[in-house]
Amino acid sequence: MASGYKQIEEKWQKRWQAERLQISEADERPKFMIIFAYPGVTGYLHVGHMRGYTYADAISRFKRMDGHNVLFPVGTHATGNGAISLASRVASRDPDTVDYLLRNGCPEESLKLLETPEGVVDFFNDVYVNDYWKRFGFLCDWRRFTSSIRPDYNRFIQWQFRKLMDEGLLIQKPYYAPACVECGPVAVDASETDLSKGGNAEINEYTLLKFRCGDEYLIAATLRPETVFGQTNFWVNPEVEYVRVKVDGEIWVLSEPASRKLVHQIDDVDIMDKIPGRDLLGRMCEAPMIKREIPVLPALFCDPNVGTGLVTSVPSDAPDDLIALRQLQRDPEWMRSLGMDPSIADIEVISIIDIDGYGPCAAADIVDRLGIEDGNDPRLLEAKKQVYKDGHHQGRMNSNCGAYQGLKVEEAKLRMRDDMLNSGEARMFYDLSEEVVCRCGKPVMIRRVDDQWFIDYGDADLTSRTKEHCRTMDIFPTEYHNNVQGVLDWFRERACVRQGNWLGTRFPFDDNWIIEAISDSTLYPVYYLISPYANDGRILPEHMTESFFDFVILGKGESADVSKETGVSEEVLVRIRDDITYWYPLDLNLGGKEHMTVHFPAFLFNHQAIMPEHGLPRGIFVNWYITGKKGKISKSKGGAQPIPGAAEKFGVDSLRLYYSHVASPFADVEWDEDIVVSYRLRIEKVMRMVDELRTLDGEEEGVADFWILSRLSRHIQSTRAHMDSFDLRQLANVVYFDIPNDLRWYLRRGGRCKSTARTVIDSWLRMMCPITPHSAEEAWESFGGEGLISNADYPVSMGTDASSELAESYLRDVLEDINEIVRVTGMAPTKLHLYTAPEWKSKVSEMAVLMAREGNLSIPALTKSAMQDEAVRVHGKAASEFAKKTAQDTMRRSPAELERLSAPMDENSLLQQAKSFIEDEFGCNVAVHSADSESIHDPQSKAKAAAPLRPAIYLE
């Protein structure tokens, strides 16, 4: 069976191609332009990635059927070093890499191609387009395909940056970034594309504190500059050899590794000589800010690779310092052996920060609470984290902290740091939290970049204009519509260029820089309107000058002038310009949730900065992920299998329906093959039902036909309404679940009408087409539908028939009641009596509904007006009881329900009509009585229980 899918899929994909369905050209129709955020070319994708892409295709197919001229272009983002590093791993035939490639279906002979970055990009561009998107039946305009490292794209990006410069949004300032001492800038990230070690490292911002000690300075590195008022002593590791370096005419003492890092961050650092830690012990040094002399004491925990290898001691708030100090005080022999007088360690802890839930010295508190005595106790790390966290967020500087008293720790930290920086007592120093090693084997360090370019997303005017525009956009989920306002505020300057091993566009103002990945993927949707002309050679990269883009994108200048300058024919220029005015703005940009705080804000800002008002994007749709158990797509469950393999195994339409329906797009879903299989079964079931409908050959239309046609119209209306907010899940729910359920009822009710069946099939298949186009085409063909269903119109409601829908739901209610009685009594009835309510009860109900709608329904009011009616009053006590009950019931109804209750219905004739149906259902004779009639058969006097819309039932 599974192989059958592939044939059908290929058959229809070829037909679509042959009939040029995917070609989008401007015309008279309203347009709809949709993209998904193009993926980075980083290797093979897994089945989870297809979720968002599938939404985009299904939405675009719906829009196409709904009368829009749809443009759905795709491309890839190759900027960065992913391809470079993959190529180098292939070139060296790294076994893991080769295995990964082959396992995912890479032909052995392609490995050669993958040895260059360009080869990697070409190869995967092909995989994405053919094995993923075309394989899934997407109707994309493939002529427009582009990739961010193509020369024409590069020209576009350079233009974008010139525009940003014109707007004053490119700024330069110093920046501290990781770099290999040999290869230059590298990316420190968990995937370790550039690295052989340390991908999880973070950049720590240390404050270097200078302690005057004779004519030199001991340099301590701290992450907590706000604790200087608690300094009691200085720690040096007696077993480490430190170095003296000359900085700005001063002599600094710090660890040798620190000195090697420092040269990348501070100019003119001269390394002079070495000095054993022992030689520093016992000296006094002057602590910064507080200008107090404190002693230099020995501690083995000072690591030369962390910070400067020298530590200032704040035992009140640093558990390490406290433990070291206590150990020292317990062990005078060690001090003597180092030639020191133990009394020098008689030190009082100074309390500086008040934290709720802690005593005056947080470090002592937590260390004592946990019973930590030894510096090697593994719990010390935990204690440290806890104290820092609590101190940082809840702490307040106390009366020992001079001018900073009363400040929150968070605030004091920045102020005290800045004050010390200004007074020359401190310098900044950046370091990685763990050892990071480049692929080349050399260490990675933080390097100061003086002239780093940034895009100034912090610009107040740009931010407020962008926020304003976002309020007018369609942004889904609606939570993000609100949230994006905050995200835009939070977005600040972003380093937009980098040096080193990196694929991308050269920075137009300085050839040494290459534009980084987030910055060259913001305005690109508009480039899909130019790319086809570049792809077929009508324009060449060298034609793409500033005035070219100014003309086609911004409409600046005259076509004749631009033609003369660029050498592009006027006709082509005008056509591109016309295309852009027709297709832009982008109607929907669809991307995964990771884009919410990265790509979408940049996308919005760049459009706002560069494009005129009418070019600003109209919509954003964010989709969540398909995950595996515990966050990874599990190999054993097959999720990690290649996408083409999943397509083969389950069928493309099954996967498309799975993505569309399995959950709200705004929630992560755990991948589970069994669920995909159940969607495959669902499609099969639906198709069987279509087949069954096709065999119907009845001539007459009956109540069931009126009913199903009304239901169909209702479903058409509701799916159209749902798709206004791109709610594919609701569409899928109606088409693949609600409609089959209704059809089951139709058949059960004896519906056999050929013309009804044809109407239903015709509409129903069209409704399937956005999500399961291959199956829909196949069934459409068997049905004898005209042309391609993918090219057909989405059905239009023929109008609903409320009374027939009410009648059927009434009948279902009656059936349900009978059923329940049968079940509860355990009877197998031989005869079934139904008694509809007498006329006078209907009168009372009508009165109640009327009074409720006018808002003056109450028990006495209803009773009173009911009793004024002669026909009611003759029923005496029964009448007043019924009025009371009816009033109570009706008062609780919502307006919508009152509406329903007020619709007229002849229950008796309805039941008479359905008599044979009910007889078939229960396999017994049915008699329908009106409680009004005289001398009815009613041995257990059930008839008196009859109420409007609730006939009494008696089983024999």
Place this chain on the structure above:
RNA sequence: GCGAGGGUUGCCGAGCCUGGUCAAAGGCGACAGACUCAAGAUCUGUUCCUGUAGGGGUUCGCCGGUUCGAAUCCGGCCCCUCGCACCA
């Protein structure tokens, strides 16, 4: 810690904005019956507790409040997930 999202009946997952038709859609699973030589498929019924007459009872993380009425609105709490931050 900040920001965002979430906790619904065996499971998945609607509902919550716009309170009443909600014991709460739909699917899956399970059970029973029909069809069938049989299996599968299909159809029907059941699937919180309870009930030999269509009823009653207790539910939607926990506690409280508003209301004639709360899964839905308000306040507090607990837990989970994700960003960001923090951490010599």
